[in-house]
Amino acid sequence: MFGIRSDLPLKRDTASRFVLWLVMVLVFMASLAVTVNSYIGVLLNDWNRSVTGTLTVQIPLVDGDEKATAAVVAKVIDVLKRHPAVAKAEAVPRAKVTELLKPWLGDNDVIADLPLPALIDVELQADGADAVAAVTASIKTAAPQAVIDDHRIWLSRVMGLAKGFGIVALTIMVLVTSALGLTIVFATRASLAEFAQVIDVLHVVGAKDSYIARQFARRALAQGMLGGLAGLALYAPALALVAWLASRVDPEILPKATLPPTHWLILAGLPLAAGFLAMLTAHVTVRRALSAKV
Secondary structure, eight states, rough: OSOOOSSSSSSGOSTTTTTHHHHHHHHHHHHHHHHHHHHHHHHHHHHHHHHHHHEEEOOOOOOTTTHHHHHHHHHHHHHHHTTTTEEEEEOOOOHHHHHHHHHHHHHSSSSHOOOOOOEEEEESSSOOHHHHHHHHHHHHOOTOOOOOEEEEHHHHHHHHOOOOOOOOHHHHHHHHHHHHHHHHHHHHHHHHTTTHHHHHHHHHOOOOOHHHHHHHHHHHHHHHHHHHHHHHHHHHHHHHHHHHHHHHOOOOTSSSOOOOHHHHHHHHHHHHHHHHHHHHHHHHHHHHHHHHHO
16 A cells, blocks of 8 residues: 555646645644643642542631631641541731732732731542531531631632533544545545546556555645645644743643653554555545446
């Protein structure tokens, strides 16, 4: 199928000249979809590792009195440290809370004047609904005004959103594959019509349908792989631009993530996949079209 000899003037094929450009655009779109899906997956894994089995307790400012608030915090921490489901409990320093708010409110005196609640980080022995319920009940008994944030709730919502993005990425891949296949089919059929007389002559001299199909398939393979490589070449500067723009955003707002090796392996395989898909589609299309003429 990868022989060099060709008795068809496919280089002058006007119908399939745009195939390379279309493959380039489709591989570019597929690369972006794969990257977005991988980035979201990495962020979710990092968030899941960091929040699994943890709670955040907020103690509102008691009548504007920081000493009274500190007393409530100490009481809650004492209860948590004696709870069998709690592995660790400690107050979050106000300086750290201020640092967390700076990306959103700026580095100014406004944060210092805000009546911020006191925060307590809680690490559980095991991540389970029963443990969370038991710890929450103990906290509410010690400080009824406390607000308990179960990170699993917002994480489950974020994961639902991520699954939606994953479905969108998969849909894009399916549409890209379908568009490539249909394009190869129509381009191959147009080429068959354009070179109908040459194909008839080849049949007269003894050429088989498989021989003619191999020449179309070889041409489609070259177009698919070249178009795929061109799509990756277009994708590279686009990724570099997005990475540069993301680097200018505060890490607290847009966390940095390292894409896994599988992401780069998938990208490297896209031109090869596009080439083999084009080759297979062209080969099947030619064989069916020629057999239908008999």
